[in-house]
Each structure stands twice: as C-alpha cells, then as structure tokens.
Amino acid sequence: MDCEKVESVLMDELYGDLDELTSAALRRHVAGCARCSALLDGFRATRQLAALPLVEPPHSLEARVLDAALPRAAAVSRAVPASEDVSFGRRLARIVSIAGSWAMRPQTAMAALFLVMVGAAVPLLRGKSSRAAANAEIRVTEQGMPAPAATAAPIAPSAAAEPPPAPVAQVARPSDVPGSPKPAAHAATAEEFRELATGKGEARDREHDKDSRALRERTPSGALAENTPSRKAYADSPAGAGVAGGGPAARPAPAFAAAPPAAPPSPPAAPVAAAAAAPASNAAADDVGETNPFDAALSAYRAHRYAEASRAFEALAAGDPNADLWAARSLREASGCGAAASRFDQVARRAAGTPAGWDALLEGAQCYRGNGDVPTARARLIALLGVPGYKDRAQAELDRLARGRNGM
Amino acid sequence: MSPSRTETTDEALMSRFQSGERMAFTVLVRRHQTPLYNFALRQLRSGPAAEEVVQETFVRVVQNAAEFKNAARFSSWLYTIARNLCIDSLRKGGLRRHPSLDEPQRGPHGAHSLGGEGPTLGDRTPDAKASVERAVVSSEIRARVLAAIDELPDDQREVFLLREVSNLPFKEIAIIVDAPENTVKSRMRYALERLQATLSEFEEYARALR
Numbered sequence: 001m002d003c004e005k006v007e008s009v010l011m012d013e014l015y016g017d018l019d020e021l022t023s024a025a026l027r028r029h030v031a032g033c034a035r036c037s038a039l040l041d042g043f044r045a046t047r048q049l050a051a052l053p054l055v056e057p058p059h060s061l062e063a064r065v066l067d068a069a070l071p072r073a074a075a076v077s078r079a080v081p082a083s084e085d086v087s088f089g090r091r092l093a094r095i096v097s098i099a100g101s102w103a104m105r106p107q108t109a110m111a112a113l114f115l116v117m118v119g120a121a122v123p124l125l126r127g128k129s130s131r132a133a134a135n136a137e138i139r140v141t142e143q144g145m146p147a148p149a150a151t152a153a154p155i156a157p158s159a160a161a162e163p164p165p166a167p168v169a170q171v172a173r174p175s176d177v178p179g180s181p182k183p184a185a186h187a188a189t190a191e192e193f194r195e196l197a198t199g200k201g202e203a204r205d206r207e208h209d210k211d212s213r214a215l216r217e218r219t220p221s222g223a224l225a226e227n228t229p230s231r232k233a234y235a236d237s238p239a240g241a242g243v244a245g246g247g248p249a250a251r252p253a254p255a256f257a258a259a260p261p262a263a264p265p266s267p268p269a270a271p272v273a274a275a276a277a278a279p280a281s282n283a284a285a286d287d288v289g290e291t292n293p294f295d296a297a298l299s300a301y302r303a304h305r306y307a308e309a310s311r312a313f314e315a316l317a318a319g320d321p322n323a324d325l326w327a328a329r330s331l332r333e334a335s336g337c338g339a340a341a342s343r344f345d346q347v348a349r350r351a352a353g354t355p356a357g358w359d360a361l362l363e364g365a366q367c368y369r370g371n372g373d374v375p376t377a378r379a380r381l382i383a384l385l386g387v388p389g390y391k392d393r394a395q396a397e398l399d400r401l402a403r404g405r406n407g408m
Numbered sequence: 409m410s411p412s413r414t415e416t417t418d419e420a421l422m423s424r425f426q427s428g429e430r431m432a433f434t435v436l437v438r439r440h441q442t443p444l445y446n447f448a449l450r451q452l453r454s455g456p457a458a459e460e461v462v463q464e465t466f467v468r469v470v471q472n473a474a475e476f477k478n479a480a481r482f483s484s485w486l487y488t489i490a491r492n493l494c495i496d497s498l499r500k501g502g503l504r505r506h507p508s509l510d511e512p513q514r515g516p517h518g519a520h521s522l523g524g525e526g527p528t529l530g531d532r533t534p535d536a537k538a539s540v541e542r543a544v545v546s547s548e549i550r551a552r553v554l555a556a557i558d559e560l561p562d563d564q565r566e567v568f569l570l571r572e573v574s575n576l577p578f579k580e581i582a583i584i585v586d587a588p589e590n591t592v593k594s595r596m597r598y599a600l601e602r603l604q605a606t607l608s609e610f611e612e613y614a615r616a617l618r
Binding site for chain 1: 442
C-alpha cells in the first residue's frame with residue numbers, strides 16, 4: 001500500500017470500516033511512513049477531543065413523541081419497559097400493550113368484539129327470561145316506599161325514616177377526588193387483566209350469574225322485587241299491608257286503625273297499638289334489615305356516612321358485585337383515591353366482564369388519574385375502548401388525560 | 409445507533425409496526441430519540457427546536473410507515489426526515505443561538521461549564537487536586553469544541569454529526585445527504601481538518617489522554 005492509497009481509505013480506517021486485509025496493509029504502511037502516521041494520529045486525536053457526550057433529551061420528550069405519533073396507542077406502547085426490572089404497574093400496562101397489539105389484528109379484533117357482544121348479551125338474555133316468569137307474579141312498583149308517615153308512625157324509625165332507596169341501576173359518576181400522591185398497589189395479574197377487559201374466563205361466568213341475580217332482585221328504584229320471600233313477608237305483615245301495592249300506602253294497616261290519626265293515642269291503646277305494631281314493625285324492620293341491607297348501606301352512603309357505608313357494603317361484597325363496587329366507592333369517599341384505586345381494581349377483577357367490573361375499571365382509572373398515575377389510568381381506559389357502552393366514556397377520559405398532559 | 413446482535417433490528421421492528429404492533433414503534437423511539445435529538449440539537453443549536461424535530465420526525469415515520477420498504481435502512485430514512493426538518497427550520501430563520509449550548513457558563517467554582525453534559529475528564533482521575541484543574545480545562549475544551557463544530561460549514565457539520573453523534577456509516581450518510589460516498593468521506597476529512605486546526609492547542613492534551 002502506498003501513501004495515495006492510504007489517503008483514499010483513511011476515513012474508513014479511522015472509523016473501523018475497513019476490511020481486515022486492507023486494514024492490515026494500511027497499518028504496515030503507516031508503521032513505516034512518518035507522514036501517514038502523523039496524519040492518522042492527528043485525526044484520531046481530533047476525534048477524541050471532539051467527542052461530545054450525548055445530551056439527554058427531556059424526560060417528557062418520549063411521551064410527547066408517542067402522544068403525537070400514536071395518540072390512542074401511546075399508553076399502550078409506552079408501557080413497554082426499557083429494562084427487565086419494571087414495576088407491577090408497567091407490567092400491567094405492558095400486558096395491555098400486548099393485548100392491544102393483538103387486538104389490532106383484524107381477526108382478533110373481530111373475535112374479541114364477538115365475545116364482548118355475547119358477554120354483554122348474556123345477562124340481558126338471562127334477566128329477560130327470568131323476568132318473563134316473574135312478571136306473571138309480581139307487580140312492579142314505582143317506588144319501594146313504606147307506608148306514609150301518618151300510618152307508619154309505629155313502624156320502627158329505621159324502617160320508616162329512610163328515604164326511598166336510590167336506583168341501583170343508576171351509576172353515579174363521582175367527581176374526581178384528589179387522593180394521596182402515592183398510587184395504591186395494583187392487584188390484577190397479567191392474565192386477570194386480560195379477562196377484565198374482555199370478560200373471558202370462568203370468573204366472568206360466575207360473576208355474571210351473581211350479578212344477574214343481584215340485578216333481578218332489585219327494581220329500578222332499588223327496592224327489592226316483590227317476588228322475594230322477604231318482601232312477601234313484609235307485605236303480609238300488618239305494617240306492610242299498605243305497601244303491598246308498592247307505592248305510598250293509601251290505607252292504613254289494620255293494626256293502626258285502633259289509634260285515630262288526629263288524636264294522640266290513649267296510653268292503653270298506644271302501647272297496644274305500639275305493641276301490635278312493634279312486632280310488625282320489628283318484623284318489618286327485620287325484614288327490611290334482613291332483606292334490604294344493600295339499601296341500608298346505600299342510604300348511609302347518601303347520608304355521607306361513608307365509613308359506615310363502606311363497612312356495610314364490604315359485608316355484602318363477597319356475593320354481590322354491585323355491593324363490591326359501592327364498597328370501593330364508599331372507600332373512595334371516606335379515604336380518598338389513594339386507598340380506593342386498588343379497591344376498584346379488586347372489583348374489576350372479581351366482576352370481570354360485567355357492568356360492575358367495567359364501572360370499576362372506569363372509576364379506578366379516574367382515581368389513578370387523580371393520584372397522578374397517568375400511565376396506569378391510561379391502561380385501564382384503553383381496556384375499556386373495546387367494551388360497548390364504555391368506549392365513549394373511556395375515550396373522554398383519555399382525551400382529558402391528554403389535555404392535562406399537554407397543558408402541563 | 410445500531411442495535412446489538414441480540415436486539416431486534418430497526419427494520420424488523422418497522423415490519424412489526426406495519427403489521428400493527430405499536431409496541432415496536434415505542435422501541436424504535438427509545439432507541440433513536442437520544443442520538444436524533446443530539447443531531448438536531450447540534451444543527452439547530454436550540455433544545456426546543458430539536459425536540460420539535462424529533463417529535464415531527466417520528467410523526468412522519470408513522471404517517472408514512474406503510475411506504476417504508478425494508479430494502480432501505482430505517483436509520484437512513486429516519487435521519488433523512490430529520491435532516492430535511494432541520495434544513496426547513498434553519499431556512500425559516502426563526503432560530504437564534506441558545507446561550508447555554510454554545511457559551512460556557514460559570515459554575516460554582518468560577519469554572520466554565522456546560523450544563524447537562526456527561527462526566528468531565530477530571531471525573532476519571534483519582535487525583536483530587538489534579539482533577540479540579542482537569543475539570544476546568546476539559547470544560548474549556550468542551551466549549552471550544554462546540555464552538556468549532558458550530559463554525560463548520562453546513563455540509564461538513566451534518567456529515568460530522570451523523571458520523572460522530574448518530575454513529576451512522578458513510579454509506580448511509582451518503583443516502584441521507586444525497587451525495588456520493590466518496591464526497592461524504594471528503595467532507596468528513598475536511599471537517600476533521602478544520603477542527604484539528606481550531607483545537608490544535610489542546611491536541612497535546614488530547615494525546616495525553618490516549
């Protein structure tokens with residue numbers, strides 16, 4: 001190799017792009033040529049001097065890039081961990097990412113949509129079939145109110161004073177409650193989270209049955225349907241006779257007729273009436289307490305007795321997805337989103353593939369957003385995008401997250 | 409930045425992204441955002457402008473993902489987009505030099521330093537007293553280097569940055585800047601010669617580091 005050849009391959013040698021044979025020939029020439037040796041050494045020194053450390057871009061750049069390039073899938077893609085050591089939340093979001101990537105395939109998307117439609121239709125079909133038989137037996141009331149106060153005075157206050165239970169079917173959209181800065185632990189495993197979004201698996205079927213029964217047992221007003229044994233007992237009691245029709249009693253119960261409404265009850269009569277009413281009222285109260293603990297808990301919630309409501313719903317949560325959901329809501333009101341976020345996850349897991357589970361996902365996401373845990377909130381919201389009836393709300397929440405991020 | 413042998417190649421990731429795997433795109437962003445940002449930063453001399461270039465580059469990658477053919481290198485395509493965006497930004501003339509990048513700032517000991525940079529040369533020496541002196545010198549060298557790079561002609565500077573910052577081979581740089589490979593190598597040599605002349609007073613120091 002000569003000096004002219006060295007000149008032609010100098011840059012390649014400098015950057016290690018030469019093949020081994022040519023590089024060896026160059027090194028042999030350089031070893032014996034002062035000019036070429038000085039030339040190569042000079043460039044190497046300059047490279048070393050001019051080597052600048054890379055400037056790290058702002059931490060927010062990656063998120064902004066993903067938000068701009070992939071607005072809807074940003075959270076999914078962002079959940080990919082950069083290293084092996086990742087938090088549970090990132091693993092959870094990664095599962096969503098994988099699920100989302102599979103969902104992007106047309107065949108998978110169609111299959112998932114079919115399953116979601118079937119899952120959503122099952123409770124409706126079951127409810128419809130059972131309701132058809134129940135309708136022949138019951139009269140659906142507009143309100144599950146006991147008899148009016150005038151005739152219901154002997155009734156135990158706990159049974160009479162409570163306002164009509166709120167419709168369970170109405171899912172109140174709670175305002176965001178700023179929780180503690182620290183997000184709660186994420187309870188769902190990878191496999192369970194997939195079931196949360198799609199409602200697949202045996203857990204969904206079991207929870208669907210429970211949820212269906214719970215829904216059938218409540219009229220839209222939230223009171224018990226009249227086909228339940230406890231409701232019948234209440235209707236049969238003297239105190240409950242006036243409410244067999246379900247509405248405010250139009251006629252006083254026979255036991256109360258002994259005491260004229262206008263006049264104060266005479267002492268002998270009052271105790272008798274009271275005594276007569278007491279068992280009935282106790283029965284009614286017992287019936288109400290025994291058969292309507294959900295409504296009692298809901299009443300406590302509406303009265304802002306959140307700790308009491310939380311305990312009451314927790315006692316019912318094991319067999320009732322709605323009570324489970326309301327337990328999480330009560331905890332949120334009592335202790336904030338910091339404690340409630342993981343409780344919503346628990347509900348979402350237990351009630352996978354049901355409206356209660358989907359509500360838990362949505363409200364849990366709102367809690368995580370309030371806690372400042374945007375990626376975790378996104379993961380849950382994205383899982384809801386494939387659920388009919390929740391897609392719009394989930395998207396609205398995602399848009400809210402994006403606006404909050406852009407405004408930061 | 410080239411993936412290691414065990415990592416998925418850029419082209420494979422793009423192929424997966426084209427198939428709908430959005431996670432693959434995130435990997436690409438993480439792999440390339442830092443060198444891409446540095447390329448734009450040294451070209452535009454503005455952090456916010458560099459961020460915009462990075463963001464817009466990846467947006468265009470997504471927008472045109474369907475047209476990417478695996479016959480070409482992904483990095484060539486990526487930097488072609490980024491280079492064009494830098495050229496557009498410079499032509500608009502709305503950028504001004506960012507003092508924190510090009511001018512040394514006084515540190516707590518009165519030494520000149522550039523914020524946000526990596527470990528100084530002095531950090532590597534066990535001798536505490538000498539390390540302070542080296543830190544001062546290395547900071548000054550760094551400032552001179554930045555200024556020298558800034559003074560390179562545009563065509564030489566972009567080749568220098570693509571080679572030294574983004575670690576792209578000359579063959580790819582030729583595609584990016586749309587010039588023959590030998591022309592690219594020549595520009596690189598000229599750039600190194602200019603830098604060598606500008607930094608000659610520190611050359612001995614640089615030799616001592618080897």
